Amino acid sequence: MAQSIEPNIADLANGWLKKYKLPYKLEQESVNAEIDKALTDYFTKNGGKGANRPDAKILLQDKNLNYYPVLIEYKGYKNKLVKLDKDGQVENRTSKNLPNFTNINSYAVNGAVHYANALLHHTSYTDIIAIGVTGHKDSSGNIHHEIGVYYVSKSNLGAGQKVDDYTDLSFLAKNNFDAFIEKVKALQLTQGELDKLKEQREREIDQSLVKLNNDIYQNEKGLGENDRVYLVAASIIATLGIPGKVTPLEKADLKSSTEKGYRDGDLMIKKIESFLSYKELPEEKKNLIVRTLSNTLLTENINKVKGGESQLKRVFVKIVDDLGIYYKIGLTTDFTGKLFNEMYGWLGFSQDKLNDVVLTPSYVANLLVKLARVNKDSYVWDFATGSAGLLVAAMNEMLNDAKENINSPEELAQKEIAIKAEQLLGLELLSSVYMLAILNMILMGDGSSNILNTDSLTDFDGKYGYGKTNAIFPADAFILNPPYSADGNGMNFVERALNMMNKGYAAIIIQNSSGSGKAVGYNKRILAKHTLLASIKMPVDIFIGKSSVNTNIYVFKVNEKHHKDEVVKFIDFTNDGYTRSNRKKASNNLKDTDHAKERYQEVVDLVRFGKNKLKIFTEREYYEGHIDPNNGADWNQSAPIDLNPKFSDFKKTISDYIAYEISDLLKNQEITDESLGK
Template sequence: MSSKKTIKSVEPNIADLANGWLKKYKLDYKLEQESLNSEIDKALNDYHSKSGGNGGNIPDVKLLLQDKYLNYYPILIEYKGYKDKLVKLDSNGQVDNKTTKNQPNYKNIKSYAVNGAVHYANAILHHTSYTDIIAIGMTGFKNESCKIEHQIGVYYVSKNNFGIGQKIGEYSDFSFLSKENFDNFIEKVKSIHLSQEEIEKLKEQREREIDASLVQLNNDIYQNEKGLGENDRVYLVAASIIATLGIPGEVAPLEKSELKSSAEKGNKDGDIILRKIQAFLDKKDLPEDKKQLIVRTLQNTLTTENINKVENGESQLKRVFTKIVDDLGIYYKIGLTTDFTGKLFNEMYGWLGFSQDKLNDVVLTPSYVAKLLVKLARVDQNSYVWDFATGSAGLLVAAMNEMLIDAKNNSTSPEQLAIKSAKIKSEQLLGLELLPSVYMLAILNMILMGDGSSNILNKDSLKDFEGNYGFGKTENKFPANAFVLNPPYSAKGNGMNFVEKALAMMDKGYAAIIIQNSAGSGKAVEYNKKILKRNTLLASIKMPIDLFIGKSSVQTNIYVFRINESHKKDDIVKFIDFSNDGYTRTNRKKASSNLKDTDHAKERYQEIVDLVRFGKSKLNILTEKEYYEGTIDPENGADWNQTAPVDTRPTLIDFKKTVSDYLAWEVSNLLKNQNNEDDRLGK
């Protein structure tokens, strides 16, 4: 009886066969220890190895090929020598390189040819300027006639597919790499696209990985890097990310090796990072005062003496910078359309000793709720969206994402789409945030998203904002037609003061806000009455009590408005009890995911959007007990949280059941008494 241990690997034969092809095509390939170029060599060395250690990734073969447009493509090849060791896929048909806890699955990476090659490709995606990589796995075995049979897997790993790896096609040799065939091969590679559904799935997967990485990073810094306050940690992450973003052809990303941990004045690690940030911001089309504010804010942390002090040849700053780049670099390099810094913010602030009341004011909106608000506010590519308490800009990120998707779906010209996308980012989003540390995160978030940071303003939206653009068209009013908000609940009227001001400055459109539900039942009566004088309340949605589990246990509602149309007493309001949104939440620090879709959550969220837009005909998963159409008194201001009335009148069926139950009880009693009587008489 044979086993894998007794079957001899034919890897040398496979390598000989494949390298023979490369030689035949006259390709300049490099074997294991040979250098391809310093950037790729360094990336492979810096990335965690196949076995889970630090560095030392050594593909069997490396190439760097150029297409007709002079674009370079790193090619990484990994050989194995056993049957069934080509590729290991997960249940979704993706290269299975992650465990259920979102950690690298080193067993698969080490054992399967394609998995290993995709792992190497991610090293290059993570640590170099290359965004399109070809990962090739090849394995084989001796058949019954002692002839070598081989299998080849060719996968595309790129920024566009979040580094996950997509199969390109079926190949029996490496002739697709030859000079004559390479351009056609790249055309095929470029034609591979993910569907919107696949993109959403991959984004969710990557977001779970981000959560795990942020927890790990914060734990590490919290436990091992003494003397860093919570703001220091946030600013260090922001500074490290900005310094390593780079601008192609203009500003090179800061490399870890450039931090020399020198004690020389003006050349300490903090000075080097600060100069790189300055160079990056100088190339960004931002107002001078905004640039200076960012530099000043980060400078306070980066230039402190303790963090730059050299011990054992390394400063604390370099150590922290290295951890940040190694743990998070891949996620902002692949350009996720997610509230990256919102996740960062929530994780960093999760360690703070805030009182519960104060916590309520810094809790940020979960991304799936942000998306719901954006859809309820009917955001599309032509919307002008603003947020008067923007936090880390998570709601604006969600809005921008929705706008870009709509623009992409309605465009037939790549050139026009590029122009429209730039306009969305620079002109169609505006956010205000008063707290400097949170404002910094909002700026960083929008820079990471491709730069919608132009009109993120460090202002008091209630006192210092008159409705104008903050940058560019500063003399013009921002033509807002969509308002989204998760206000600080300690503000007047639980935050309805923000709603009143924003809606009063709008001429048309829709608004969706998530707020403590006492705002609709008595805490904000005067604000609510003023709001209804020129706006219509369309819906009141009761959200799950554990929506912000671990951060706050406040009961929230979403209120949806139509702008500039006064509310009449006969206007129908849709009251929806969304206490069961389909998600199960936990608050376990070590859990790989504290949010699980256990009952059609995505479908439920879409149903809410449809119900608010189209009414009762869209009831499907939700029941009539959870959906109720009623009216409010515009002069009341405290009747916004209604539930479907419970009919207490008995029906004929109820009556029949009651009579039936009573008769059954009577008969039972009679029989029981009869039996007792018989027993007594000795029958």
């Protein structure tokens, strides 16, 4: 193998940095304490702990005084600049979603992007420049170099985007840097690319949560399931920080002191109180959160110091190291929903009880939101909100619609605030689940103000919980995955919510026996005031690993009585295009094997526009029929099968028979000819 010329490449590139009078630091030197600490805390290029040492580091400012860390990695071989995956992304993860240490070690850009992710994970910097430089000598001893320049940021979920092709590093020079940053800001990922990255990151989250929960379950004694959930919630809130107001809690801040008022739990509670005060949460809600988390954080056992460290600090470090990057890069995913499903996977619920705490997969949540026709001006509520996954999906749909339709930045900013503060309302009775809902909405950008710890069936009067407390919440979109052990499998929630609305649409996913006899009384009363638009039969394994229950989605038009001649769209969606498995160690238990995204969109179009939208589905899966409003048990219909033989069937049978006879005759003729030839 050719000898590495890395010293020559380092000499060449450092020479440029010197020439452009850039304040660069070499691998052993310090840029600042925050960056140094992040590189030390992040896992190394070999997977262990220790120090990550980029070959060169610079902290540069643009004309707007924004800081950009620049991390440079040198290699000394031909074709060792960058390793991309089949989608053109820097390939720093294996097919099993684990760090690809071979690529991170061997390729200059991959190494630099790895360092950049350390800063995303452990610092307040959200925009980083990762540069790889490599080269080789030809037979005459001349050096040929290559440069890869990538932008790693919150906006591209830490994956990195190529900025442009460069032959030297002069784009970093003071007089060129602003133009370079303009180019960086103009980089755009397509929605398809962003969706792929989100899917990859979500799979990583699943894996990290499993690892974290296994670790806590096996190694941290005395922590119940609620404690684990509260510890994750508390750790995340304490480390979020608010720029210029609340500094994030660092691992080093927890000293494992035994002094009253300065124990690790005391410090975490102080940080959480500070965060919630600046977030201007209502006092009542703030007190509830602090009280709930204090019950876990201030216990004697968790703050007891052994070997110079409390159990609380040990668990806090695990949480920050395993999960930090995912909430810092602002993933718009039901983060705590994933957390909830993983953490509650350890609980010994009975099958029936288990159904009550299983949360809706994000792709089903998105379907419900679209079926309820949610847009930027909707007012959306959920009467059994769980971890708020459905409201997160609704919020994302509303924010996307606002971005697409509002061209004034100022107007858009005001609309985004209104969506989060005034246009979402959720109700959750279980306090541990309620905490997750609040955390989820805080992570998604403060849509938590009207998540209420209230019984939606008995104590909710239809008014805002915070802010406009005397005003009725003008709901015009209702989404729900109710507890199936409730009356009528949960149709009691549906009746109550619909009767509190004046207009709009509703989409609920529910055990399908509610539409075939288990909820007759509720269904008749609902149809006396509201219209059933569609009944969609869902795949039986949609909650795989949590429960196997037959579910349907029912779609309603609010405040219009159902007439017997109304057309109801019945859709058999048991083949939704996804293949699911429940393998504990699988990197991805959900695979799109048959146009899943297109199928989900087609269901939305069929419900809204009718059979002219049939493309993938056939009339065997899509049927327009009628129900009797006075029946209440005829909501789960399928396309009728015509058992009467048609003339075309008769013709086909005869032609098949004749073809068979001729084929048989010819075969026999061949055998006779062969035997005669012998």
